[in-house]
Amino acid sequence: MKILVCVKQVPHKDARLEISSDETWIQDESIKFEINAYDTYALEEALRIKDAGEAEVVILSIGPDRAIQALRTALGMGADRAILVWDDALAGTDSLGIAKALAAVAKAEQPDLILTGLMADDTNYSLTPPMLAELTQLPHVTAVVKETQQNGDIVAERELEGGALEVVKLPRPCLLSIQTGMNDVRYASLKGIMQAKKKPLETKSLADLGLQASDVAPKVTLEKIFLPPRGKGAEIVEGSIDEIATQVVTKIKELGLL
Amino acid sequence: MARTLIVAEIQNGALREATLELVALARKLGGELVSLVIGSEVSGQAETLAKQGGGKVLLADSPKLANYNSDGWADAIQRAVSAEAPDLVLISNTPSGWDVAPKVAAALDAGIITDVFDIENEGDELAFTRRLFNGKFNGRFRITGSPRIATIQPGATAAYEGSDGGSVEPLEIDSAPPRSEFLEIRMAEAGGHDLSKAEIIVSGGRGLAKPENFDAVLKPLVDALGAQMGASRPVVDAGWLPHEYQVGSSGQLVQPKLYVAVGISGAIQHLVGMKSSNYILAINKDPDAPIFEIADLGVVQDLFEFVPKLAAKVKSAKGG
Numbered sequence: 001m002k003i004l005v006c007v008k009q010v011p012h013k014d015a016r017l018e019i020s021s022d023e024t025w026i027q028d029e030s031i032k033f034e035i036n037a038y039d040t041y042a043l044e045e046a047l048r049i050k051d052a053g054e055a056e057v058v059i060l061s062i063g064p065d066r067a068i069q070a071l072r073t074a075l076g077m078g079a080d081r082a083i084l085v086w087d088d089a090l091a092g093t094d095s096l097g098i099a100k101a102l103a104a105v106a107k108a109e110q111p112d113l114i115l116t117g118l119m120a121d122d123t124n125y126s127l128t129p130p131m132l133a134e135l136t137q138l139p140h141v142t143a144v145v146k147e148t149q150q151n152g153d154i155v156a157e158r159e160l161e162g163g164a165l166e167v168v169k170l171p172r173p174c175l176l177s178i179q180t181g182m183n184d185v186r187y188a189s190l191k192g193i194m195q196a197k198k199k200p201l202e203t204k205s206l207a208d209l210g211l212q213a214s215d216v217a218p219k220v221t222l223e224k225i226f227l228p229p230r231g232k233g234a235e236i237v238e239g240s241i242d243e244i245a246t247q248v249v250t251k252i253k254e255l256g257l258l
Numbered sequence: 259m260a261r262t263l264i265v266a267e268i269q270n271g272a273l274r275e276a277t278l279e280l281v282a283l284a285r286k287l288g289g290e291l292v293s294l295v296i297g298s299e300v301s302g303q304a305e306t307l308a309k310q311g312g313g314k315v316l317l318a319d320s321p322k323l324a325n326y327n328s329d330g331w332a333d334a335i336q337r338a339v340s341a342e343a344p345d346l347v348l349i350s351n352t353p354s355g356w357d358v359a360p361k362v363a364a365a366l367d368a369g370i371i372t373d374v375f376d377i378e379n380e381g382d383e384l385a386f387t388r389r390l391f392n393g394k395f396n397g398r399f400r401i402t403g404s405p406r407i408a409t410i411q412p413g414a415t416a417a418y419e420g421s422d423g424g425s426v427e428p429l430e431i432d433s434a435p436p437r438s439e440f441l442e443i444r445m446a447e448a449g450g451h452d453l454s455k456a457e458i459i460v461s462g463g464r465g466l467a468k469p470e471n472f473d474a475v476l477k478p479l480v481d482a483l484g485a486q487m488g489a490s491r492p493v494v495d496a497g498w499l500p501h502e503y504q505v506g507s508s509g510q511l512v513q514p515k516l517y518v519a520v521g522i523s524g525a526i527q528h529l530v531g532m533k534s535s536n537y538i539l540a541i542n543k544d545p546d547a548p549i550f551e552i553a554d555l556g557v558v559q560d561l562f563e564f565v566p567k568l569a570a571k572v573k574s575a576k577g578g
Binding site for chain 2: 095139141162184224235241251255
């Protein structure tokens with residue numbers, strides 16, 4: 001069985017984010033990056049399937065050179081090989097352009113299962129997984145919190161609202177987008193990191209995938225990124241820590257709760 | 259805007275509030291309105307939508323659509339799009355909406371933006387606004403080509419309350435069975451930690467840095483206030499506390515008299531679960547944290563210094 005896991009490298013969750021000078025993205029020159037948290041659960045699930053039997057886990061990412069670090073981490077955790085796609089034309093594309101590039105690789109790789117995170121922690125779009133499924137003609141299910149392999153099928157539980165779960169059976173090949181918290185994500189061991197250096201890591205351009213820049217021309221543009229307008233907002237208590245605590249206690253008393 | 263198609267959603271036998279929010283948004287933008295109702299034996303709901311402002315209502319009614327499946331829903335939406343040639347398609351950003359909308363966009367090679375909370379007319383163009391980076395920033399977007407597809411955050415717009423005489427027309431759908439098979443909907447195992455009746459909830463987030471700090475730092479404040487402890491999603495995902503502590507759209511929806519958010523930045527999925535609280539106190543060292551937008555009272559301090567101080571003061575206030 002071959003499992004393709006799509007990962008995105010995103011700004012580290014503790015990175016201090018500032019808006020870029022052209023106000024169309026964040027300043028990302030000097031911040032730390034990491035594998036998107038949602039994707040780490042997808043990767044862990046793939047590695048668990050591998051641990052339980054025979055499977056090859058292939059990591060696929062789209063991103064500039066810095067994304068190689070994310071792929072090395074994934075290989076260190078136990079993935080078998082990695083593919084990085086980059087091209088200047090992908091810098092300004094939209095989710096559908098990304099999905100088209102992912103689909104070109106998926107069609108060549110012919111995996112039995114594609115796992116992705118539900119969304120990326122930077123954009124929060126949650127667009128590429130169902131798009132990739134459509135472009136590769138695979139059935140899909142999003143926000144999966146549990147999956148079990150059952151005679152060539154997959155039984156997946158997807159998260160609905162208010163604690164409800166929907167149980168769905170899909171034939172393989174198929175695509176699952178994974179919700180956070182599905183499993184306990186492993187760390188790359190030192191031995192794993194050493195071994196990762198010898199594992200195959202291919203880089204591909206759009207031309208390598210049989211695509212042209214016009215194929216990934218964006219239909220969606222982010223024109224401006226800005227801080228949310230301040231509403232009334234919270235009344236911020238000022239003073240020394242001691243004074244602030246006293247004022248907060250006074251407030252709780254006023255509420256009749258002390 | 260010339261023509262908008264909205265995709266209705268039925269939950270527990272009735273139109274979702276979110277559907278009437280789509281009606282309101284489409285009407286705000288102006289132009290013609292067409293609605294699509296998908297389900298099995300849902301002509302009554304289609305009639306209701308026609309009367310409640312949905313305009314011309316297309317009805318995709320089939321036993322194979324009794325439960326949500328992306329193949330059946332995508333087929334119905336794509337057929338409605340090809341029959342009506344809308345310029346804009348609005349779908350609620352619900353578990354069904356976010357599952358099907360990107361699939362439809364890929365099939366139609368159309369531009370899509372998800373979880374939009376506002377759309378505005380700008381001349382002949384539309385400007386779409388949504389959150390980015392879990393609410394830290396907003397982004398303003400444009401889509402070229404047609405149709406433009408947007409999923410809309412439930413609750414972002416008030417529901418349409420007018421009434422208008424519309425019509426209902428059947429929509430032919432593909433008879434092929436979906437590739438995925440619906441088995442059941444069940445509730446996640448409920449734990450013993452019910453927050454729905456708590457007067458005071460003190461919730462901890464990733465700012466607490468490690469699981470031991472829930473006992474060491476948060477619990478003394480919880481005990482001093484006679485409160486119950488809650489948590490944000492990252493805390494539960496990391497396994498620091500069981501799922502039954504989670505407050506948010508995928509956890510418990512709470513409305514205590516006092517909600518204290520400690521080290522919680524305020525991702526939208528958390529805010530949905532606690533914004534109806536009577537009074538919200540937020541403690542976070544980042545003054546830009548979105549939690550301060552909806553809190554009543556804010557403390558911008560290092561929680562490890564402030565929370566023990568507050569716990570001590572609460573304790574002595576109770577003693578005296």
